[in-house]
Amino acid sequence: MPNKDGHRRYGSVRKLPSGRYQVRHLAPDGTMRPGDQTFARKTEAERYLTLIEAQMARREWIDPNRGKIRLQDYAERWITERPNLRPRTVHLYRWTLGKHITPHLGGVPLNRIDTPMVREWRSRLLADGVSLTMAAKAYRLLRAILMTAVKEDELIRINPCRVVGADQENAAERPVLTVPQIFALAERMPDRFRALILVTTFGCLRWGEAVALQRQDVDLVAGTVRVRQAFVEHRGTGLILGPPKSRAGVRTIALPKAALPMLKQHVSSHVGEAPEAFVFTGENGRNLWRGNFNKLVKWPEAVAAVGVPGLHFHDLRHTGNTLASRAPGASLRDIMARMGHDSPRAALIYQHANREADQGIADAIDKAVKAARRKPSKRRVKRATEGGGPATEAR
Template sequence: MAHIRGVPKEDPSRWEVRYDVRDEYGRRRQRTKTFRREGDAKKFRRKVEHEADLGTLRDPMLGRVTFGALVERWQQSQAWAGLKPSTAARYATVLRVHVLPRWEKVQLSRITRADADAWVVELSRGRRSPATVGKVYGVWRQALNHAVYLGWLPVNPAAGVPMPRVREREQLYLSPEEVWTLAGAVPPRYRAMILTAAFAGLRFGELAGLRRRNVNLLAGRLTVAESLSQVDRRAAEWTTPKNGKARTVDLPAFLREELTRHWERYTEGGTGPDGVVFTGARGALLDRHNFTRRDFRPAVRRALSAEKHRLRFHDLRHTCAAILIELGTHPKLIADTLGHSSIQITMDRYGHLLERPRAEMLARLDARMLEVERRCGAEAAAPAN
């Protein structure tokens, strides 16, 4: 409830409105605001009472909270705790390197839409790519979203600001023959891993986190239930797959044979149910950086033509999608195999690859209709008995 009272001792023409709010810790605080005219004081009181009824009344002192204090509260919140360890580590690095040096001591109430727009321009200067600008700005925007959630800001000043256009990286696809050549160029212990990535569509973290209990070679299927997430160069965490859901992938006979040979030969990761299928030479968990630098990139340069030398491990997953599309696989089955949360993601990412199957479908339809036309024409021309 807000109250108005005159302040005759200080200034007979001043009117004071007192009202209760919650501070950043949820504690009840009394705030005051003074006016020269009684009518203005009454108008402000009505506004305060209306906002209190709607639940939108904010403590004006919250605007003095600095961005640095907001980040501390964000990192102690459930929203932060719900991030995957690798995501939280990446956000923390972005905050430390890019965001806090610019915004740590700035009061939230002083951050404007114009500031946000200007910072995009500032970030875009120098050698930062549009993708990097988007990632840095995105972390800053999420922190300010938390300020809105806490009631420290009425709206997010960083929302809706246009970002520099990210140029889509051209995806690379290997032919099945190129996949086999690459699988033969890596150290033998990684041969089955290359083939599983390219023909079953598993991500690197899903392969590195694949346990024996989740592979059923007799039934010819594996379950992607865990992923090994690289938090930093020193630590890794077991997490759920990317969209948070397990999925089952059917294995063709040739891949079952490859995995069987790998299973029997490489046992450093353990032979029990918790044993890890793909490990380093001494049974250590796979480190993506080391594997890429020491084994994958040298093999790519040895096995593939020069235009494919920029191939990433993740491009093997794209290769899986391309091969399935070429075989005429239904997009829903492709989405299930790759673990996409919706078929729309599959279509958005790989829809352009459907042009060839569509042309082949039209050619088959034309051939079928010509056959029908010839048969129907022959029947029409046949003499009646």
């Protein structure tokens, strides 16, 4: 349709009975479509029509009708259709969605969610007492859902989750145990759980990986443990034994020699002879639940006694990761492989080549353990005494 200047217009602009202006334009299927919004001025409608024409030319135009699906409906489908999600992850996603996202945004069509709306939603969460960490997790979940709507399903043009810093948790720095504290904590555990502390810490293991170890996974001669499975706790279902958290989680880890005597004693006293016997179990031989462990071993009292009140069990892995990262000569890839972390280049590609470096990490940790536990020689004690200073023992 030509305009006043004789140029061909892509569509048309009409004035509605309400006095507002609406555009009509040609869709890729050859039909005329009404615009998805109206304007107070004709010039605004004409600019919008020009924008649509440019999007069509660049093949960036998206049918507004496709984005009318409610966020709640799309998010539920998104979780259901995500490949390879672990049961616990599905549970956490659904819980986060139902608790923090859909009560506020669930009824809004995808194509009506914009950045100011997302910013207001996040601010409301924080005002209602939701922690910064939880708000960041909810924001990242929403962003992932909407990114799929943009890139894979082409329901909306851009992802409205563009709030700077909203994905950052700024969590408090977690404590790192010293080597003497690691052994002191192990000594404060009931006998059958002492080796669990050392293996988890020095092996950089997750809870689910540690309690899923079986006799066949422990090589006391080589001083290694093999991670090939993990337990996941799922409400209503129980303990689910499956693969580790990531592909790189399947790994063999060398332990420092200082941890082996306690592990050998544990295997001899508390582990069945069958290859499938689990290494760490309760008094009744049943598998351990993370939710019951603190009460079982009087964890708050034990960590307070060694000088780290508030320590979480997961901080043992954090401690082990820190010790490993300090090992001389260990590259980033070596550390990531030991931790069982995926990388953009897939940690499994270099996993098989890291055994020698991994043994080096274990040896370096072993030296740190021996140095921290070494008592001063009689000569040093004598010198300290003769010099008038106090004779102290390493702790």
